[in-house]
Amino acid sequence: MSITRPIGFRAAATTAGIKPSGKSDLALIVCDPAPPAGGGASAGGGAPIVSRHSAAAVFTRNAVVGAPVEIGREWRANSMRGKAGLRAILVNAGCSNAATGEPGVEDARTTMRAVAEHLRCGPDEVMPSSTGVIGHRLPVDKITAAVPGLVKALARGEEADEAAAQAIMTTDLAPKSAHRELEMHGHVVHLGAIAKGSGMIAPRLDAAGPQATMLAFVTTDAAISTRALQHAIEDASRESFDRISVDAHPSCSDTLLVLASGGAPIRTIHEGDPEFFVFRAALTSICQELATKVVRDGEGVTRTFRVEVRGAADSASAERMARAVVDSPLVKCAIHGKDPNWGRIVTAAGNAGVRFDPSEASLSIGGVEVYRAGVPTGVGKTDQKLIAAMNADPVECVLSVGYGQGRAWMLGCDLSAEYVKINAEYTT
Amino acid sequence: MSITRPIGFRAAATTAGIKPSGKSDLALIVCDPAPPAGGGASAGGGAPIVSRHSAAAVFTRNAVVGAPVEIGREWRANSMRGKAGLRAILVNAGCSNAATGEPGVEDARTTMRAVAEHLRCGPDEVMPSSTGVIGHRLPVDKITAAVPGLVKALARGEEADEAAAQAIMTTDLAPKSAHRELEMHGHVVHLGAIAKGSGMIAPRLDAAGPQATMLAFVTTDAAISTRALQHAIEDASRESFDRISVDAHPSCSDTLLVLASGGAPIRTIHEGDPEFFVFRAALTSICQELATKVVRDGEGVTRTFRVEVRGAADSASAERMARAVVDSPLVKCAIHGKDPNWGRIVTAAGNAGVRFDPSEASLSIGGVEVYRAGVPTGVGKTDQKLIAAMNADPVECVLSVGYGQGRAWMLGCDLSAEYVKINAEYTT
Numbered sequence: 001m002s003i004t005r006p007i008g009f010r011a012a013a014t015t016a017g018i019k020p021s022g023k024s025d026l027a028l029i030v031c032d033p034a035p036p037a038g039g040g041a042s043a044g045g046g047a048p049i050v051s052r053h054s055a056a057a058v059f060t061r062n063a064v065v066g067a068p069v070e071i072g073r074e075w076r077a078n079s080m081r082g083k084a085g086l087r088a089i090l091v092n093a094g095c096s097n098a099a100t101g102e103p104g105v106e107d108a109r110t111t112m113r114a115v116a117e118h119l120r121c122g123p124d125e126v127m128p129s130s131t132g133v134i135g136h137r138l139p140v141d142k143i144t145a146a147v148p149g150l151v152k153a154l155a156r157g158e159e160a161d162e163a164a165a166q167a168i169m170t171t172d173l174a175p176k177s178a179h180r181e182l183e184m185h186g187h188v189v190h191l192g193a194i195a196k197g198s199g200m201i202a203p204r205l206d207a208a209g210p211q212a213t214m215l216a217f218v219t220t221d222a223a224i225s226t227r228a229l230q231h232a233i234e235d236a237s238r239e240s241f242d243r244i245s246v247d248a249h250p251s252c253s254d255t256l257l258v259l260a261s262g263g264a265p266i267r268t269i270h271e272g273d274p275e276f277f278v279f280r281a282a283l284t285s286i287c288q289e290l291a292t293k294v295v296r297d298g299e300g301v302t303r304t305f306r307v308e309v310r311g312a313a314d315s316a317s318a319e320r321m322a323r324a325v326v327d328s329p330l331v332k333c334a335i336h337g338k339d340p341n342w343g344r345i346v347t348a349a350g351n352a353g354v355r356f357d358p359s360e361a362s363l364s365i366g367g368v369e370v371y372r373a374g375v376p377t378g379v380g381k382t383d384q385k386l387i388a389a390m391n392a393d394p395v396e397c398v399l400s401v402g403y404g405q406g407r408a409w410m411l412g413c414d415l416s417a418e419y420v421k422i423n424a425e426y427t428t
Numbered sequence: 429m430s431i432t433r434p435i436g437f438r439a440a441a442t443t444a445g446i447k448p449s450g451k452s453d454l455a456l457i458v459c460d461p462a463p464p465a466g467g468g469a470s471a472g473g474g475a476p477i478v479s480r481h482s483a484a485a486v487f488t489r490n491a492v493v494g495a496p497v498e499i500g501r502e503w504r505a506n507s508m509r510g511k512a513g514l515r516a517i518l519v520n521a522g523c524s525n526a527a528t529g530e531p532g533v534e535d536a537r538t539t540m541r542a543v544a545e546h547l548r549c550g551p552d553e554v555m556p557s558s559t560g561v562i563g564h565r566l567p568v569d570k571i572t573a574a575v576p577g578l579v580k581a582l583a584r585g586e587e588a589d590e591a592a593a594q595a596i597m598t599t600d601l602a603p604k605s606a607h608r609e610l611e612m613h614g615h616v617v618h619l620g621a622i623a624k625g626s627g628m629i630a631p632r633l634d635a636a637g638p639q640a641t642m643l644a645f646v647t648t649d650a651a652i653s654t655r656a657l658q659h660a661i662e663d664a665s666r667e668s669f670d671r672i673s674v675d676a677h678p679s680c681s682d683t684l685l686v687l688a689s690g691g692a693p694i695r696t697i698h699e700g701d702p703e704f705f706v707f708r709a710a711l712t713s714i715c716q717e718l719a720t721k722v723v724r725d726g727e728g729v730t731r732t733f734r735v736e737v738r739g740a741a742d743s744a745s746a747e748r749m750a751r752a753v754v755d756s757p758l759v760k761c762a763i764h765g766k767d768p769n770w771g772r773i774v775t776a777a778g779n780a781g782v783r784f785d786p787s788e789a790s791l792s793i794g795g796v797e798v799y800r801a802g803v804p805t806g807v808g809k810t811d812q813k814l815i816a817a818m819n820a821d822p823v824e825c826v827l828s829v830g831y832g833q834g835r836a837w838m839l840g841c842d843l844s845a846e847y848v849k850i851n852a853e854y855t856t
Contacts, residue, residue: 064778064786099771099786101803134771135804200758200775247757252775329675329757329843330628330851337852343527343562347628347680350492358492358527375529376563415757417845423758424765424844 002177003164004156006190006221008032008261011160012153013167016146018094018132018139026143027164028150029089029217030119031055031261052223052262055079055086056230057127058237060254066098067105067138068128069253071112075127079226086259087125089217090115090143091168093196096213097130097138098252107138114144118151129255131170131196131215165194168215171422172198176293180282184222184275189264193218193286197294198301199423201246213251214241216290222279223262224269231271232280233258240287244411246298247419248327258283295411296393300419305335305395305412309349312406317354319408321399324352326412336414338390340381342370349399360402365389367396430605431592432584434618434649436460436689439588440581441595444574446522446560446567452595454571456578457517457645458547459689480651480690483507483514484658485555486665488631488682494526495533495566496556497681499540503555507654514687515553517645518543518571519596521624524641525558525566526680535566542572546579557683559598559624559643593622596643599850600626604721608710612650612703617692621646621714625722626729627851629674630755631665631682641679642669644718650707651690652697659699660708661686668715672839674726675847676755686711723839724821728847733763733823733840737777740834745782747836749827752780754840764842766818768809770798777827788830793817795824 004011008031016026031053057076059069078084090111097104112126119126130138154160165175180191195216224232237256262268269275295304307325312318325331328348334341342363350356359374366389369377379386389395394411432439436459444454459481485504487497506512518539525532540554547554558566582588593603608619623644631642652660665684690696697703723732735753740746753759756776762769770791778784787802794817797805807814817823822839 062775062778063784064775099774099799099803101787101801103803134775135799200772249756249758249772249776250779252778328677329847330677333848333851336848339852344628344677346527347490347492347562348677350490350680351678356491359529371527371563373529375527375531415848417848419757420761420764420843420845420848423761424767 001158002161002179002192003029003194003217003219004160005179005192006219006261007263008221009219010154010156011164012150012155013163014146014150014153016092016142018092018142024163024167025092025094026146026150027091027167028115028154029164029219030154031087031259051085052268053085054224054226054229054260055258056226056233057255057257058234060250060252062250062252064099064252066096066130066253067100067108068097068130069255070105071108071128072255075124080230082226085125086127087121088115088119089127089129089257091129091215092143093168093170094132095130095136095138096132096134096253099135100137103137107140110140111143114147118148127257129215131168131213131253134252161194168194168196170196170213171299172196172297174297176290176297178286178289180286182278182282184266184278187264187266189220189222189266191218191220191282191286193290195290195294197246198297199247199299200249200251201244201294201298214254214294216241216256216287218258218283218286220258221261221263222269223264223266224260224279228269228271228276229258229260232276232283235280236284236287239284240291243409244291244295245323245326246295246301246413292411295413298413299422300416301413302416303335303393303395303414305397306409307397307399307412308407308409310398310400310407311402311404313355313404314406315408318406320352320354321349321356322408322410324348326410329415332412332415335395336416340365340370340386340390342376345397345399346371356401362400364398365395366392429586430589430607430620431457431622431645431647432588433607433620434647434689435691436649437647438582438584439592440578440583441591442574442578442581444520444570446520446570452591453520453522454574454578455519455592455595456543456582457592457647458582459515459687479513480696481513482652482654482657482688483686484654484661485683485685486662488678488680490678490680492527492680494524494558494681495528495536496525496558497683498533499536499556500683503552508658510654513553514555515549516543516547517555517557517685517687519557519643520571521596521598522560523558523564523566524560524562524681527563528565532565535568538568539571542575546576555685557643559596559641559681562680589622596622596624598624598641599727600624600725602725604718604725606714606717608714610706610710612694612706615692615694617648617650617694619646619648619710619714621718623718623722625674626725627675627727628677628679629672629722629726630676630678631669642682642722644669644684644715646686646711646714648686649689649691650697651692651694652688652707656697656699656704657686657688660704660711663708664712664715667712668719671837672719672723673751673754674723674729674841720839723841726841727850728844729841730844731763731821731823731842733825734837735825735827735840736835736837738826738828738835739830739832741783741832742834743836746834748780748782749777749784750836750838752776754838757843760840760843763823764844768793768798768814768818770804773825773827774799784829790828792826793823794820
């Protein structure tokens, strides 16, 4: 189980007819109202039920964003001011509702109202999320027609989780899900998550929004303040989705969203609490698992590789170098061909526009040093350990530039003829 | 004819045995001493012959550079202080002499001495230039053994030009050359040039140096001061080689070098002279022709495309957007598949990290507006004019972002399965 493993969540998926393939394309994830912890002022009495829900999100940094991201950014601003809750996420694949202007925003709002009506919540408590081709209007009628059945089908369990993970796929070959359990004060807290890739993947998420194609949804029954959850998801995304690149092209819809039900009988976590760090570590870990799965299932990918840059002036410089390496088509082709072409790796880093003195640099692949102080070490393509390193997945590259404390890593993938085939034949 | 068309130049090429393929791999371009203009203090008398030679160059901005670029940068610094001349360029393909450390520099100097000895000039008047695999020592013995024959074979004419253009090729499918003639004060001035590509091509040249893979050599019989020539070549490269990208990976050896013999009977051109602008325009034009040829012959290229961004805050912002578009693997695949996928183009520009408001932007392909004010215009894939535009070479994309005066263009190429094949099988 994944997203419905935490207490308080149900999910469902269906075929609304958005994907030309006829595969399932619409998923709904719902966080049900939970009684306050300790069974406090719950039933009867007319006292308001204190909600322990919270939600947080990061979106693409692309200047061009889909309608759902516009809505999501607005929601987040309200949420951070304590003026918005979140009950449900309605995700469709097959149409990204991006580059659709104001009518696209209206389309999304129509679907939000349809869900709200059947869930008996406010329309603003429903988050739309879309992935697929850009520039086409959302088939609103198909979606609103599917909503009643979707709400009726809401359920917990493996089947619902799998169905949701399947429905949000586009060019993904496999559904992606993960879960974590952690203990807090003797109680079990669950985290579940689903995600999709697999092209236009280089999410650079920030507290202001990604688009089309990396979507990830995390559920948890932890009780955590909105502010703490927002900071936890920003930190987690920086160490996971921000660290991957399939094709260096951040989408206009990249979204990472986390919903907390507060269903676990624990005290609400606030920033600075010891529990915050435990929760954030689990959140980071589940995001890393999904990010890795997204790269492995990237379009045409046969092998992944990790580049760690050490000793840069600062982590931003290290990241620029690592990103330049994983995004170099020449390096990606070399990884595809299992060619330990350190020259391409070093020159890619040399293009990052940050201080880099080759005479102080060294590069190892799978623990085999192939380049040191500006020259090759002489370990050749016939070295057995190097051959094994190039056949590993991920191939592990460590570039030490030797003058500072800045470090960063990126997880990338090879470039194959299959990637070209997929993307030359993809349709607008 | 190309490089030996201007008065004062000879060239030759041979097979030194550097390329495993056994093809020709070593070229020599020589600028012979010319008598001063107007037949002044020339023969007899013991008076020093006033040289009218000048030379200038721009090299890769990559932090990692080959030994020849190190030597070239030093030469240029001396040349700009009036302390260095240039008589010859010795170019080899098959080995880039990059990432070879101090021994690599010594190797290059050995070859310079060999040429100098046979030309009876100073070793520092010989410029080495290398392209090919990175991290391997130069086969110095093979090169020095070939030098005497090369010097003897120096000649003017079509055959010599073609042989030189052939010898500097690596993965190029065709040799690249160009020539121009212009009139100054009733005299004809010639420019000739050869260049090679074709992978690791995104030269971003500056007055401080490029590597491996874009090499271009221009000869002219204009008489022009060193300073004027340096400024002319910097301006010309910004409007030509800096505007192309095959795979977004500037090499460690990119070099553009111009040699002026002063052989034409004209007054020496200085910056600010009306003739300077005429000369610079011709130099820019010849560089643009070669740059276009380099992209067309880029690895695996079947079609090129030009992206012009208009209306940005400044030309640097416009360039960042244009570069983001031509370097997006998704856009490149769409061009390959003749798919007018404006969504990829617009989102690529949206990733450039500069101000970009989709609601103010429009995009046309081959004159067909496909996107306006944040939404598609509805012109579809079946539109005959759009089909014709996608079949053109180059495909012409104009992105208007609508708020400023900044403009820039970039010439890119499609990404094909053939590119992957070439670069997955290329050897270190």
